Amino acid sequence: xxxxxxxxxxxxxxxxxxxxxxxxxxxxxxxxxKTTICGTDLHILKGDVPEVSSGRILGxxxxxxxxxxxxxxxxFKKGDHVLISCITSCGKCxxxxxxxxxxxxxxxxxxxxxxxxxxAEYVLIPQADNSLYPIPAGTDEEALVMLSDILxxxxxxxxxYGAVKPGDTVAIVGAGPVGMAALLTAQFFSPGRxxxxxxDESRLGxxxxxxxxxxxxxxxxxxxxxxxxxxxxxxxxxxxAVGIPQTFDVCQRIVRxxxxxxxxxxxxxxVDFQIQTLWAQNITLTTGLVNTNTTAMLLKTVESKKxxxxxxxxxxxxFDQFLQAYEVFSNAEKEHALKVIISNx
Ligand code: NAD
Ligand code: ZN
Ligand code: ZN
Numbered sequence: 001x002x003x004x005x006x007x008x009x010x011x012x013x014x015x016x017x018x019x020x021x022x023x024x025x026x027x028x029x030x031x032x033x034k035t036t037i038c039g040t041d042l043h044i045l046k047g048d049v050p051e052v053s054s055g056r057i058l059g060x061x062x063x064x065x066x067x068x069x070x071x072x073x074x075x076f077k078k079g080d081h082v083l084i085s086c087i088t089s090c091g092k093c094x095x096x097x098x099x100x101x102x103x104x105x106x107x108x109x110x111x112x113x114x115x116x117x118x119x120a121e122y123v124l125i126p127q128a129d130n131s132l133y134p135i136p137a138g139t140d141e142e143a144l145v146m147l148s149d150i151l152x153x154x155x156x157x158x159x160x161y162g163a164v165k166p167g168d169t170v171a172i173v174g175a176g177p178v179g180m181a182a183l184l185t186a187q188f189f190s191p192g193r194x195x196x197x198x199x200d201e202s203r204l205g206x207x208x209x210x211x212x213x214x215x216x217x218x219x220x221x222x223x224x225x226x227x228x229x230x231x232x233x234x235x236x237x238x239x240x241a242v243g244i245p246q247t248f249d250v251c252q253r254i255v256r257x258x259x260x261x262x263x264x265x266x267x268x269x270x271v272d273f274q275i276q277t278l279w280a281q282n283i284t285l286t287t288g289l290v291n292t293n294t295t296a297m298l299l300k301t302v303e304s305k306k307x308x309x310x311x312x313x314x315x316x317x318x319f320d321q322f323l324q325a326y327e328v329f330s331n332a333e334k335e336h337a338l339k340v341i342i343s344n345x
Pocket of ligand 3: 089090091092093094095096103104105106107
Protein backbone atom coordinates (compact mmCIF):
# COMPACT_ATOMS: atom_id res chain seq x y z
CA UNK A 1 0.00 0.00 0.00
CA UNK A 2 1.00 3.67 -0.12
CA UNK A 3 1.33 5.90 2.94
CA UNK A 4 2.67 9.27 4.02
CA UNK A 5 5.84 8.40 5.93
CA UNK A 6 7.83 10.67 8.27
CA UNK A 7 11.58 10.34 7.68
CA UNK A 8 12.93 12.63 10.41
CA UNK A 9 12.76 16.43 10.76
CA UNK A 10 11.75 18.13 7.52
CA UNK A 11 11.48 14.84 5.60
CA UNK A 12 8.38 12.99 4.42
CA UNK A 13 7.36 11.03 1.34
CA UNK A 14 4.46 9.11 -0.16
CA UNK A 15 5.96 5.62 0.02
CA UNK A 16 5.11 2.07 -0.84
CA UNK A 17 5.03 0.20 2.51
CA UNK A 18 3.72 -3.18 3.73
CA UNK A 19 -0.03 -3.31 4.33
CA UNK A 20 -0.71 -3.75 8.07
CA UNK A 21 -1.97 -7.10 9.32
CA UNK A 22 -3.93 -8.09 12.45
CA UNK A 23 -1.57 -8.84 15.32
CA UNK A 24 -3.93 -8.93 18.33
CA UNK A 25 -7.51 -10.26 18.46
CA UNK A 26 -8.74 -6.77 19.43
CA UNK A 27 -7.29 -5.18 16.25
CA UNK A 28 -9.08 -4.15 13.10
CA UNK A 29 -7.71 -3.15 9.71
CA UNK A 30 -9.53 -0.21 8.17
CA UNK A 31 -9.34 0.78 4.51
CA UNK A 32 -9.08 4.56 4.56
CA UNK A 33 -11.65 6.56 2.61
CA LYS A 34 -10.82 10.08 3.79
CA THR A 35 -8.22 11.60 6.04
CA THR A 36 -6.78 15.02 6.75
CA ILE A 37 -3.71 16.84 8.04
CA CYS A 38 -3.56 18.35 11.53
CA GLY A 39 -1.29 21.07 12.90
CA THR A 40 0.26 18.32 15.03
CA ASP A 41 1.51 16.58 11.87
CA LEU A 42 3.35 19.80 10.98
CA HIS A 43 4.86 19.91 14.49
CA ILE A 44 6.07 16.31 14.07
CA LEU A 45 7.56 17.19 10.69
CA LYS A 46 9.43 20.13 12.19
CA GLY A 47 10.99 17.71 14.69
CA ASP A 48 9.13 19.26 17.66
CA VAL A 49 7.82 15.84 18.79
CA PRO A 50 11.02 13.80 19.23
CA GLU A 51 9.23 10.65 20.42
CA VAL A 52 7.89 10.17 16.89
CA SER A 53 10.43 8.05 15.11
CA SER A 54 11.53 8.01 11.51
CA GLY A 55 9.45 5.55 9.47
CA ARG A 56 6.19 6.43 11.22
CA ILE A 57 3.05 6.77 9.07
CA LEU A 58 1.44 10.09 10.06
CA GLY A 59 -2.21 11.08 10.54
CA UNK A 60 -4.80 10.65 13.27
CA UNK A 61 -8.09 11.65 11.66
CA UNK A 62 -10.31 9.89 9.17
CA UNK A 63 -13.13 7.63 8.07
CA UNK A 64 -12.91 4.28 6.36
CA UNK A 65 -14.35 0.81 5.78
CA UNK A 66 -13.49 -2.14 8.02
CA UNK A 67 -11.43 -4.57 5.96
CA UNK A 68 -10.71 -7.25 8.59
CA UNK A 69 -11.27 -7.77 12.32
CA UNK A 70 -9.48 -9.81 14.98
CA UNK A 71 -11.37 -12.60 16.73
CA UNK A 72 -12.21 -10.50 19.82
CA UNK A 73 -13.75 -7.54 17.94
CA UNK A 74 -17.50 -7.76 18.40
CA UNK A 75 -18.86 -4.32 17.50
CA PHE A 76 -17.62 -4.21 13.89
CA LYS A 77 -17.39 -6.45 10.85
CA LYS A 78 -15.89 -6.27 7.37
CA GLY A 79 -17.66 -3.66 5.25
CA ASP A 80 -18.77 -1.39 8.12
CA HIS A 81 -18.18 2.31 7.55
CA VAL A 82 -16.40 3.77 10.58
CA LEU A 83 -15.16 7.00 12.09
CA ILE A 84 -11.69 6.63 13.61
CA SER A 85 -10.92 8.24 16.97
CA CYS A 86 -7.50 9.93 17.14
CA ILE A 87 -6.94 8.03 20.41
CA THR A 88 -7.22 4.27 20.79
CA SER A 89 -8.55 2.92 24.09
CA CYS A 90 -9.68 -0.35 25.64
CA GLY A 91 -12.92 0.89 27.19
CA LYS A 92 -12.38 -1.35 30.24
CA CYS A 93 -9.53 -0.07 32.42
CA UNK A 94 -9.90 2.33 35.38
CA UNK A 95 -9.25 5.40 33.24
CA UNK A 96 -11.55 4.26 30.44
CA UNK A 97 -14.31 3.73 33.00
CA UNK A 98 -13.82 7.39 33.90
CA UNK A 99 -14.02 8.15 30.16
CA UNK A 100 -10.41 9.40 30.24
CA UNK A 101 -9.55 7.52 27.07
CA UNK A 102 -6.32 9.41 26.49
CA UNK A 103 -5.04 7.83 29.73
CA UNK A 104 -6.12 4.27 28.85
CA UNK A 105 -3.82 1.75 30.53
CA UNK A 106 -4.00 -0.59 27.55
CA UNK A 107 -3.86 1.92 24.72
CA UNK A 108 -4.29 5.66 24.96
CA UNK A 109 -2.21 5.82 21.80
CA UNK A 110 -2.54 8.71 19.42
CA UNK A 111 -2.51 7.37 15.87
CA UNK A 112 0.39 8.64 13.79
CA UNK A 113 2.42 9.29 16.94
CA UNK A 114 3.74 6.14 18.63
CA UNK A 115 1.74 3.87 16.31
CA UNK A 116 1.11 4.21 12.58
CA UNK A 117 -1.62 6.56 11.47
CA UNK A 118 -4.37 7.27 9.00
CA UNK A 119 -2.51 8.93 6.12
CA ALA A 120 -2.38 5.59 4.35
CA GLU A 121 -4.48 3.26 2.25
CA TYR A 122 -4.94 0.95 5.27
CA VAL A 123 -4.51 1.52 9.01
CA LEU A 124 -4.35 -0.91 11.93
CA ILE A 125 -6.66 0.15 14.76
CA PRO A 126 -5.84 -1.44 18.14
CA GLN A 127 -8.73 -1.90 20.59
CA ALA A 128 -11.09 -1.47 17.67
CA ASP A 129 -14.33 -1.95 19.65
CA ASN A 130 -13.73 1.25 21.64
CA SER A 131 -11.65 3.20 19.11
CA LEU A 132 -14.04 3.18 16.15
CA TYR A 133 -17.56 4.56 15.78
CA PRO A 134 -20.15 3.22 13.35
CA ILE A 135 -21.22 5.76 10.73
CA PRO A 136 -25.00 5.87 10.38
CA ALA A 137 -26.14 5.42 6.77
CA GLY A 138 -26.65 8.69 4.96
CA THR A 139 -24.32 10.75 7.18
CA ASP A 140 -21.85 13.03 5.40
CA GLU A 141 -18.63 11.03 5.86
CA GLU A 142 -16.42 13.95 4.91
CA ALA A 143 -17.91 16.03 7.73
CA LEU A 144 -17.16 13.23 10.18
CA VAL A 145 -13.42 13.44 9.55
CA MET A 146 -13.60 16.60 11.68
CA LEU A 147 -14.82 14.44 14.59
CA SER A 148 -11.68 12.32 14.94
CA ASP A 149 -9.81 15.05 16.79
CA ILE A 150 -10.58 18.73 16.37
CA LEU A 151 -14.30 18.77 17.24
CA UNK A 152 -13.94 16.73 20.45
CA UNK A 153 -10.89 18.82 21.37
CA UNK A 154 -12.62 22.19 21.00
CA UNK A 155 -15.77 20.85 22.65
CA UNK A 156 -14.34 18.86 25.59
CA UNK A 157 -11.32 20.95 26.56
CA UNK A 158 -12.63 24.35 25.42
CA UNK A 159 -16.41 24.45 25.78
CA UNK A 160 -17.18 21.81 28.42
CA TYR A 161 -14.16 22.50 30.64
CA GLY A 162 -14.87 26.22 30.18
CA ALA A 163 -18.47 25.53 31.36
CA VAL A 164 -20.10 27.76 28.72
CA LYS A 165 -23.64 28.66 29.75
CA PRO A 166 -26.63 30.34 28.05
CA GLY A 167 -26.13 34.07 27.83
CA ASP A 168 -22.38 33.93 28.53
CA THR A 169 -19.82 36.10 26.82
CA VAL A 170 -17.20 33.70 25.47
CA ALA A 171 -13.86 34.67 23.96
CA ILE A 172 -11.91 32.17 21.87
CA VAL A 173 -8.28 33.01 21.24
CA GLY A 174 -7.11 31.26 18.05
CA ALA A 175 -9.28 30.76 14.96
CA GLY A 176 -7.49 27.62 13.76
CA PRO A 177 -9.39 24.34 13.32
CA VAL A 178 -9.52 23.74 17.10
CA GLY A 179 -10.69 27.28 17.92
CA MET A 180 -13.30 27.00 15.16
CA ALA A 181 -14.43 23.68 16.65
CA ALA A 182 -14.90 25.45 19.98
CA LEU A 183 -16.82 28.19 18.15
CA LEU A 184 -19.20 25.70 16.50
CA THR A 185 -19.82 23.65 19.64
CA ALA A 186 -20.08 26.60 22.06
CA GLN A 187 -23.27 27.47 20.17
CA PHE A 188 -24.95 24.32 21.61
CA PHE A 189 -25.20 26.33 24.86
CA SER A 190 -26.56 29.58 23.38
CA PRO A 191 -23.96 32.02 24.71
CA GLY A 192 -24.92 35.67 24.29
CA ARG A 193 -21.67 36.74 22.62
CA UNK A 194 -18.78 34.82 21.08
CA UNK A 195 -15.70 36.93 20.43
CA UNK A 196 -13.05 35.35 18.20
CA UNK A 197 -9.51 36.68 18.54
CA UNK A 198 -6.77 35.98 15.98
CA UNK A 199 -4.18 37.78 13.88
CA ASP A 200 -5.32 36.31 10.54
CA GLU A 201 -8.05 38.42 8.88
CA SER A 202 -9.21 35.63 6.62
CA ARG A 203 -9.76 33.26 9.55
CA LEU A 204 -11.56 36.02 11.46
CA GLY A 205 -13.83 36.44 8.41
CA UNK A 206 -14.59 32.71 8.47
CA UNK A 207 -15.29 32.89 12.21
CA UNK A 208 -18.05 35.46 11.55
CA UNK A 209 -19.55 33.03 9.03
CA UNK A 210 -19.41 30.22 11.60
CA UNK A 211 -21.30 32.13 14.29
CA UNK A 212 -18.91 34.51 16.07
CA UNK A 213 -20.77 37.65 17.07
CA UNK A 214 -17.61 39.78 16.86
CA UNK A 215 -13.92 39.43 16.08
CA UNK A 216 -10.75 41.12 17.30
CA UNK A 217 -7.53 41.23 15.31
CA UNK A 218 -5.02 41.16 18.16
CA UNK A 219 -2.22 42.25 15.82
CA UNK A 220 -4.02 45.58 15.52
CA UNK A 221 -5.79 46.14 18.85
CA UNK A 222 -5.21 45.04 22.42
CA UNK A 223 -8.00 42.49 23.01
CA UNK A 224 -7.97 43.17 26.76
CA UNK A 225 -8.71 46.86 26.27
CA UNK A 226 -11.40 46.17 23.66
CA UNK A 227 -13.10 43.57 25.86
CA UNK A 228 -12.92 45.59 29.06
CA UNK A 229 -14.65 48.44 27.18
CA UNK A 230 -17.56 46.28 26.04
CA UNK A 231 -18.16 44.03 29.08
CA UNK A 232 -18.61 44.73 32.77
CA UNK A 233 -15.35 43.19 33.98
CA UNK A 234 -14.36 40.80 31.20
CA UNK A 235 -15.62 37.61 29.57
CA UNK A 236 -17.27 34.72 31.38
CA UNK A 237 -15.17 32.15 29.53
CA UNK A 238 -11.82 32.56 27.76
CA UNK A 239 -10.74 29.62 25.61
CA UNK A 240 -7.05 29.45 24.66
CA ALA A 241 -6.64 27.64 21.30
CA VAL A 242 -3.21 28.74 20.09
CA GLY A 243 -0.58 27.36 22.48
CA ILE A 244 1.81 30.29 22.98
CA PRO A 245 2.54 32.31 26.16
CA GLN A 246 1.10 35.56 24.71
CA THR A 247 -2.34 34.07 24.06
CA PHE A 248 -2.46 32.35 27.44
CA ASP A 249 -1.71 35.76 28.91
CA VAL A 250 -4.53 37.35 26.88
CA CYS A 251 -6.93 34.82 28.44
CA GLN A 252 -5.77 35.70 31.95
CA ARG A 253 -6.31 39.40 31.21
CA ILE A 254 -9.76 39.21 29.62
CA VAL A 255 -11.59 36.92 32.05
CA ARG A 256 -13.96 38.41 34.64
CA UNK A 257 -13.76 37.60 38.37
CA UNK A 258 -15.36 34.19 38.86
CA UNK A 259 -14.88 33.29 35.17
CA UNK A 260 -13.22 30.35 33.46
CA UNK A 261 -10.00 30.06 31.47
CA UNK A 262 -10.01 26.84 29.44
CA UNK A 263 -6.57 26.18 28.02
CA UNK A 264 -6.67 23.91 24.96
CA UNK A 265 -3.37 24.91 23.35
CA UNK A 266 -0.30 22.70 23.67
CA UNK A 267 2.41 24.98 25.01
CA UNK A 268 5.36 22.64 25.20
CA UNK A 269 7.01 25.03 27.62
CA UNK A 270 5.89 27.09 30.58
CA VAL A 271 3.65 30.13 30.41
CA ASP A 272 3.49 33.19 32.66
CA PHE A 273 0.94 31.85 35.12
CA GLN A 274 -0.58 34.72 37.16
CA ILE A 275 -1.51 32.58 40.13
CA GLN A 276 -1.95 35.51 42.51
CA THR A 277 -4.39 37.32 40.18
CA LEU A 278 -6.24 34.11 39.36
CA TRP A 279 -6.53 33.38 43.07
CA ALA A 280 -7.67 36.86 44.00
CA GLN A 281 -10.34 36.79 41.26
CA ASN A 282 -11.66 33.27 41.85
CA ILE A 283 -10.81 32.18 38.30
CA THR A 284 -11.25 28.53 37.39
CA LEU A 285 -8.44 27.34 35.14
CA THR A 286 -8.74 24.06 33.25
CA THR A 287 -6.55 22.28 30.74
CA GLY A 288 -5.91 18.82 29.39
CA LEU A 289 -5.64 16.32 26.64
CA VAL A 290 -8.69 15.52 24.55
CA ASN A 291 -10.35 12.30 25.70
CA THR A 292 -12.63 11.84 22.66
CA ASN A 293 -15.38 10.83 25.09
CA THR A 294 -17.94 13.09 23.35
CA THR A 295 -17.46 11.65 19.86
CA ALA A 296 -20.67 9.59 19.86
CA MET A 297 -22.65 12.62 21.02
CA LEU A 298 -21.06 14.86 18.38
CA LEU A 299 -21.79 12.24 15.73
CA LYS A 300 -25.49 12.54 16.54
CA THR A 301 -25.36 16.31 16.18
CA VAL A 302 -23.84 15.90 12.70
CA GLU A 303 -26.46 13.29 11.81
CA SER A 304 -29.25 15.70 12.82
CA LYS A 305 -27.47 18.56 10.99
CA LYS A 306 -27.28 20.66 14.18
CA UNK A 307 -23.50 20.66 13.67
CA UNK A 308 -22.00 21.24 10.24
CA UNK A 309 -18.26 20.64 10.59
CA UNK A 310 -17.91 20.21 6.82
CA UNK A 311 -17.88 24.02 6.69
CA UNK A 312 -14.33 23.87 8.08
CA UNK A 313 -13.08 22.11 4.92
CA UNK A 314 -11.39 24.54 2.53
CA UNK A 315 -9.44 22.23 0.19
CA UNK A 316 -9.87 18.73 -1.26
CA UNK A 317 -7.23 16.38 -2.68
CA UNK A 318 -6.84 12.72 -3.64
CA PHE A 319 -4.29 10.33 -2.13
CA ASP A 320 -1.91 10.72 -5.10
CA GLN A 321 -1.82 14.48 -4.30
CA PHE A 322 -0.78 13.99 -0.65
CA LEU A 323 2.41 16.03 -0.90
CA GLN A 324 0.50 18.86 -2.56
CA ALA A 325 -2.05 18.76 0.28
CA TYR A 326 0.84 19.14 2.78
CA GLU A 327 2.21 22.05 0.76
CA VAL A 328 -1.12 23.88 0.92
CA PHE A 329 -1.72 23.12 4.61
CA SER A 330 1.84 24.17 5.51
CA ASN A 331 1.11 27.55 3.92
CA ALA A 332 -2.33 27.84 5.50
CA GLU A 333 -2.33 31.62 5.86
CA LYS A 334 -1.29 32.31 2.26
CA GLU A 335 -3.56 29.58 0.87
CA HIS A 336 -6.51 30.51 3.15
CA ALA A 337 -6.59 26.86 4.26
CA LEU A 338 -8.35 25.65 7.39
CA LYS A 339 -8.90 21.90 6.88
CA VAL A 340 -7.82 19.90 3.86
CA ILE A 341 -9.46 16.56 3.00
CA ILE A 342 -7.55 13.85 1.19
CA SER A 343 -9.72 11.12 -0.34
CA ASN A 344 -8.77 7.63 -1.44
CA UNK A 345 -10.47 8.24 -4.78
P1 NAD B 1 -3.44 26.33 14.32
O1 NAD B 1 -1.98 26.60 14.41
O2 NAD B 1 -4.01 25.85 13.04
O3 NAD B 1 -4.25 27.65 14.70
C1 NAD B 1 -3.79 28.55 15.64
C2 NAD B 1 -4.39 29.92 15.33
O4 NAD B 1 -3.80 30.83 16.25
C3 NAD B 1 -4.13 30.45 13.92
O5 NAD B 1 -5.34 30.83 13.31
C4 NAD B 1 -3.19 31.63 14.17
O6 NAD B 1 -3.39 32.68 13.22
C5 NAD B 1 -3.56 32.04 15.58
N1 NAD B 1 -2.53 32.79 16.26
C6 NAD B 1 -1.18 32.62 16.20
N2 NAD B 1 -0.57 33.54 16.98
C7 NAD B 1 -1.55 34.29 17.54
C8 NAD B 1 -1.56 35.40 18.44
N3 NAD B 1 -0.42 35.92 18.91
N4 NAD B 1 -2.75 35.91 18.81
C9 NAD B 1 -3.91 35.39 18.34
N5 NAD B 1 -3.97 34.36 17.48
C10 NAD B 1 -2.80 33.81 17.08
O7 NAD B 1 -3.76 25.32 15.51
P2 NAD B 1 -4.99 24.29 15.75
O8 NAD B 1 -4.75 23.06 14.96
O9 NAD B 1 -6.28 25.00 15.62
O10 NAD B 1 -4.68 23.92 17.28
C11 NAD B 1 -4.76 24.92 18.30
C12 NAD B 1 -4.03 24.45 19.54
O11 NAD B 1 -4.71 23.32 20.09
C13 NAD B 1 -2.58 23.99 19.29
O12 NAD B 1 -1.76 24.41 20.34
C14 NAD B 1 -2.72 22.47 19.30
O13 NAD B 1 -1.50 21.84 19.61
C15 NAD B 1 -3.75 22.32 20.39
N6 NAD B 1 -4.41 21.01 20.48
C16 NAD B 1 -4.69 20.57 21.75
C17 NAD B 1 -5.28 19.35 21.92
C18 NAD B 1 -5.60 18.88 23.30
O14 NAD B 1 -5.78 17.68 23.50
N7 NAD B 1 -5.70 19.76 24.29
C19 NAD B 1 -5.62 18.55 20.81
C20 NAD B 1 -5.35 19.03 19.53
C21 NAD B 1 -4.74 20.28 19.38
ZN1 ZN C 1 -4.78 16.61 15.54
ZN1 ZN D 1 -8.52 1.62 28.85
